[in-house]
Amino acid sequence: MKKIIVHIDMDAFFASVEQALNPLLKGKPVFVSGNTARDSVIAACSYEAKKYGVKSGMSVYEGLNLCPNAVIVKGNPERYIDTSKRIFNILQTFTEKVELYSIDEGFLEITLDDDSYENLEKLGLSIKKAIYEETSLTCSAGISCNKTVAKIASDLCKPDGIMIVKEEQIPEFMENLPVEKVPGIGPRMAESLTLMGIEFCGQVRKIPVSLFKKKFGIKGEEIWYLCQGFGDTSVTVQSPQPKSFGHSYTLMEDTDDIDLLLSVLCRLSHQVGMRMRQEDYCGNVIVLTLRYSDFTSFTKRKTYPFWFNDDQTIFRNASSIMIEECFKKIRLIGVSVLGIQRKYQMSIFRNEKREKMLKAMDSINKIYGRDTIFPCLMLYEKMKYNPVKKTHAFMFGELKKISTLIPEQPV
Numbered sequence: 001m002k003k004i005i006v007h008i009d010m011d012a013f014f015a016s017v018e019q020a021l022n023p024l025l026k027g028k029p030v031f032v033s034g035n036t037a038r039d040s041v042i043a044a045c046s047y048e049a050k051k052y053g054v055k056s057g058m059s060v061y062e063g064l065n066l067c068p069n070a071v072i073v074k075g076n077p078e079r080y081i082d083t084s085k086r087i088f089n090i091l092q093t094f095t096e097k098v099e100l101y102s103i104d105e106g107f108l109e110i111t112l113d114d115d116s117y118e119n120l121e122k123l124g125l126s127i128k129k130a131i132y133e134e135t136s137l138t139c140s141a142g143i144s145c146n147k148t149v150a151k152i153a154s155d156l157c158k159p160d161g162i163m164i165v166k167e168e169q170i171p172e173f174m175e176n177l178p179v180e181k182v183p184g185i186g187p188r189m190a191e192s193l194t195l196m197g198i199e200f201c202g203q204v205r206k207i208p209v210s211l212f213k214k215k216f217g218i219k220g221e222e223i224w225y226l227c228q229g230f231g232d233t234s235v236t237v238q239s240p241q242p243k244s245f246g247h248s249y250t251l252m253e254d255t256d257d258i259d260l261l262l263s264v265l266c267r268l269s270h271q272v273g274m275r276m277r278q279e280d281y282c283g284n285v286i287v288l289t290l291r292y293s294d295f296t297s298f299t300k301r302k303t304y305p306f307w308f309n310d311d312q313t314i315f316r317n318a319s320s321i322m323i324e325e326c327f328k329k330i331r332l333i334g335v336s337v338l339g340i341q342r343k344y345q346m347s348i349f350r351n352e353k354r355e356k357m358l359k360a361m362d363s364i365n366k367i368y369g370r371d372t373i374f375p376c377l378m379l380y381e382k383m384k385y386n387p388v389k390k391t392h393a394f395m396f397g398e399l400k401k402i403s404t405l406i407p408e409q410p411v
């Protein structure tokens with residue numbers, strides 16, 4: 001019995017999904033972007049575009065300079081999530097130990113009686129075939145005894161490839177591998193290594209690990225081992241995804257004071273947003289529930305074409321529903337976000353400025369205690385029920401200025 005790790009990475013995922021859906025895009029250089037403006041960023045490009053040197057992360061403008069006849073397609077996150085889920089379901093038919101690493105790649109942990117090269121190849125090909133039959137998309141498969149080497153292998157055999165590196169082949173496999181190919185070594189670290197005269201993983205082995213630790217700290221030690229081809233030998237199976245995030249509140253007395261109702265809704269939206277960010281999820285559906293003084297209820301559900309986990313978006317949209325319905329005294333307010341997805345799946349279409357601000361706000365509350373900083377609309381409720389002598393409320397806009405003071409990682 002032998003435990004192996006398979007890394008499956010879809011080829012040019014977003015662009016391939018678009019090409020599979022639209023025959024007119026097949027065989028053409030395609031850029032997928034958040035929007036079609038020239039200053040927006042290329043989230044993914046097809047292999048036909050890669051041939052011209054286009055890479056994801058470039059601006060559309062740069063991309064068009066290299067490949068002027070490219071077709072620019074506005075990304076459809078919903079479509080990609082749906083395809084990703086279908087792929088994940090297929091992977092789960094091979095083993096229940098599947099780790100979804102990002103929207104288009106995952107690790108499988110499989111135990112085999114026969115781990116001969118032929119048998120591993122058969123396994124890899126059957127996974128690739130199953131994905132292709134379901135989605136018309138190709139992927140690359142890396143197979144080894146740990147996640148690090150499996151991921152490097154799938155990258156080296158792109159597109160539509162399969163590469164097997166057995167445990168005994170790892171030292172030879174790593175020997176001439178450029179250090180920047182190792183997951184965990186970013187461009188900056190690769191640059192530092194180049195300055196030390198290190199280009200290939202094989203060179204790292206000849207340097208004592210203590211020297212790496214002295215120069216780069218704990219990260220240095222980790223890198224030293226990664227360059228020898230060490231890595232996790234088991235996958236992390238995600239806990240089931242929650243269906244919704246919500247909070248509700250029964251008011252101390254029934255009221256039609258719209259300022260108070262908005263203030264309470266603002267707090268609930270803040271609580272929902274904070275929890276979603278803590279657990280790294282976002283959603284695209286808002287459900288607002290109101291219970292009136294006569295115990296009748298109102299519930300409205302609205303779906304949006306974008307994903308969010310920030311307080312202001314939740315509040316703004318929920319309040320626009322609520323304002324229409326405040327025609328009699330209200331007893332309870334509830335707000336939930338549904339359509340939940342892991343946040344990293346949406347990360348290429350994000351609003352970075354806004355994320356920075358929220359990160360700053362969450363860091364302050366984590367370091368200095370809950371409600372150290374909060375949207376100022378929440379003040380109305382606080383003052384009414386629980387007068388606060390000294391409060392540190394900032395307008396959402398002003399948060400931006402102090403975000404620069406906040407460390408990346410709270411200590």
Ligand SMILES: [Mg+2]
Nearest residue numbers: 009010011104
């Ligand atoms: Mg990929």
